[in-house]
Amino acid sequence: MSAVLSLRGVTTFYGAVQALRGVDLDVNAGEIVTLIGANGAGKSTLMMTICGSPRARDGEILHEGTDITTMPTHEIMRRGIAQSPEGRRIFxxxxxxxxxxxxxxxxxxxxxxxxxxxxxxxxxxxxxxxxxxxxxxxxxxxxxxxxxxxxxxxPSLLLLDEPSLGLAPLVVKLIFNAIRELNRTTGLTVLLVEQNAFQALRLAHRGYVLVNGAITMAGTGADLLARPEIRAAYLEGGHG
Amino acid sequence: MLRDAAVSAVIAFGLFGAMIGLKTEVGVQTIELTPRPYLVLAAVVLVFFGRLALLAWKKSRPAGTPKRGRITAVANKAGRYLTPVVLVLTITLPFYAERYYVDLGVLVLTYVMLGWGLNIVVGLAGLLDLGYVAFYAVGAYSYALIAQNFGLGFWTCLPLAGILAAFWGVLLGFPVLRLRGDYLAIVTLAFGEIIRVVILNWTSLTGGPNGLSGIPRPTLFGLVFNSSGGEGSFAEFFGIEPNISQRGIFLFYVILGLALLTNWVSLRLRRLPLGRAWEALREDEIACRALGIDVTVTKLTAFAMGACFAGFAGAFFATRQAFISPESFTFIESAIVLAIVVLGGLGSQIGVALAAVVMIGGGELFRDFQEYRMLIFGGALVIMMVVRPRGLVSGRTPSVSLGDKRHISADMMTEGHG
Structure with missing residues (x-):
């Protein structure tokens, strides 16, 4: 399988505050990959770093084999990456x-x-x-x-930043179904950032867990869902 | 109700007691105070019954009447028919109005054009520009200097003035790319002042506070307008009596054409991707970035377009006055143009035109009131913003749609956001 998007040792700072600590992540063609994590783990920062705003201080980001780490944001987006930003931000x-x-x-x-x-x-x-x-x-x-x-x-790669934010469970289900449907029929590659770990891991082929700016766990959706430490940290206490 | 009115009356007594009740007159050696109890009484009684009437009127209306919604609906409906009517009245103005009103029309149209130009920057792109007059000044001085030093005519200089102003617009745009809202306003304000101060002090080029005079008048395909007729004049060519008002009428149509050009270009641009990008930028800059819009280019083009039209207006101003000095390009001009845009309703073309008529035309007509003029002006602004916080003609029509065009009412928009 060919990687649509690869992150190698990506490090991002907000001024002096380090938000990402050497993140490695791959998204292969036709996959739904989810990135889960608590508030402030750096999920949205990772999303924005892929888009070049803020720019990664270290490491490299490859899109279909091309280094896009230092590319201007609008050029990255014109390469076939599209983002649905956090908080929807419609006009x-x-x-x-x-x-x-x-x-x-x-x-x-x-x-x-x-x-x-x-x-x-x-x-x-x-x-x-x-x-x-x-x-x-x-x-x-x-x-x-x-x-x-x-x-x-x-787009050939769709970035979704917390599509379930502030929505009723029924609506979340509807939207997640639409994403699954889209992936199944058109083979669209999706990178999904979510706090709603249960729904996200059920939807995704593979998942990553981000804690304090670093990836701590990776695996298939079902595999991650089954792990006790994931259940304890992200699933118990009202999620799902 | 009575108690409320009585309280108002007491407050009125406190306020007016000293202000109206005592009149100072200069006596032989002292200042004498003349008490005027009846005048105070009249004022207090007036306030008492005025308050009573106001309360009674408020009470007679059923609670929860959607007053604002009704006014908006009427204004929006009127706005649709208003445009052609206003246009016809404007085009035919020189045929039925006296010379004074034609000259006033030229002044008003200059501000209409400035308002439409600024509307691109503030109304569409949402970039608050307090130094708009700088580009007006650049246009005026560009024309004056090029015409005097190189002997070029108005029609050759007009595009040059626009290009130069646009260039300065881009120049201002670069440092403020990362700024928004209040911060942007301060920088643009400073920029406007810098331009004025440079013009004021660069005496060898601009004549400093003395300004530039003897700026050539515009011609109609080489025909000049003057009061004596003679070879190559408009009057001689058409075999009519030379009359100075012919130039006034000609200037009127020149500025009308320029203003309509501004309007046409901004309406066209709104339908193009660039115009939509401006509006999207006003709504949400981060979303624009996420969608792959080049924010830098979008902002700079907005500044350049706005500045370009200010440059045209400036060149026209210079040729109309035949004399320019830094005094014409003070901050108050920027403020007036911005007030026109905000009063008219951000992004509304007809609203801006109406606001210019009210602000400039009204200001001229109130000249008889002299020192009360600014008071009326200020009061009108306050009342206006209270009654119609989103401007005379608020709301926006979608630039593209499938099937019916639905007007988006101002009530559905948040105030102070765009």
Missing amino acids: SRMTVYENLLMGAHGKPEASLKNEMEQVFTLFPRLKERLSQRGGTLSGGEQQMLAIGRALMSK
């Missing part, structure tokens, strides 16, 4: 349609019919809300929009 005064167009920035509107249709098949709810302002959507719909927006650029 709240723009309509759903405009939000989706922003996902394929720079491409003519007329050429995006297929991408639009793909998003609507995945999330039929968005089609009903097309001319509605982004900010008036419910949290779940906003998350769908954030994912749909990321898909508009036809």
Whole structure:
């Protein structure tokens, strides 16, 4: 299997504070890989470092064999990596349609019919809300929009940062099902960052556990789910 | 209710007692105080009944009337029909109005153009610019200096002035790329002052506080406008009486054309990916980065476009006045243009035009009130912002849509965010 994304010894600082301590991580083509960890473990930092903002101080990040460690953010994103950022960050005064167009920035509107249709098949709810302002959507719909927006650029690698944040369990299930469906039908590679360890590990082929900026455990989703230390740290106490 | 009114009356007595009740008159050697009890009484009674009436009016209205929503709906509906009406009235203005109003129209249109230009930066891209007048000054001085030193005409210099202003816009853009909101406002404010102070002190080039005079007037395909007629003049060519008001009318149509160009370009840009990127940038910069939008280029183009139109307006200002000095480019000008944009409703084209008419036209018409002018102006601003916090014509129409275009009401937007 070929690695779509490889991180080797990636280290990131916020000023003097070290957020990532030499992270090694691989995402292979067609896989759903999840990265779980507690608050402040560095999950979102890792996500943003892949996108070049903040930049890794040490180590290297390879996308399809090319070093993207020092590439400007917008060039990284144009290589076929798309991100649905933490907290959704949709454009709240723009309509759903405009939000989706922003996902394929720079491409003519007329050429995006297929991408639009793909998003609507995945999330039929968005089609009903097309001319509605982004900010008036419910949290779940906003998350769908954030994912749909990321898909508009036809990425080869989708980065999802906490899609379950602040959503009802039923909606989380719906969104996770959509991700599974997307991966199964189109073979899209997904890197999923989650706090909801149970759901994420059930969905993912492989998983990594991030603690204090370093990977402490790695394995298949089922394997990680079965480990007692994972159960104790991330699953017991209301999760799932 | 009565008690409330009585309390108001007592407060009024306290306030007016000394202010109205005592009049100072200069006597032979001293200042004499003349008491005016009846005037105070009149003021207190007025406040008492005024308060009573206000309370009664408030009580008579059913609770929870969606007052603001209704006003917004009416304003938005009116906005749709307003545009063509205003446009026709403006184009035909020189045919039915006196010369004074045509000249006033030129002034108002200059501010409309500045407002539309700034609207690109503030309204669309969400970058608060307090030094917009700097680009206006760059445009004006570019035209004046190029015309005087190289003998080029208005129409040749106009694009040059725009390009130079855009260049300065980019120059300002670079250092402020990482700044937002308040911080950006301070830097742009300082930038505006730097330009003015440089112009003021670079006496050998700009004439310093004396300004530049004898700036050439614009021509119509080589035909000049003057009051004496003669060879190569507009009046002579068309065989009509030379009249100084012809130039005023010509200037009116020049600025109208320039303003409409600004409007057309910004409306076009809004529908292009670049314009959408500006709006997205206003909404959420981090999301823009995550979607692969080059934030640097997006910001710089917004600054450059806004500055370019200010440059055009500046060149026009210089040719209209035939004289420019640093006094015309003080901070208050930036503040007025920004006030026009905010009052009109950020991002609304017709709103900005209306606000310019009210602010500049209104200001001119209130000239008779002299020292009360600024008081009325300030008061109107405060009332305006209380009644319609998102501007005269608020809300935004989506730049693209499938099927019906739905107007997004201002009530659904958070105040102070964009």
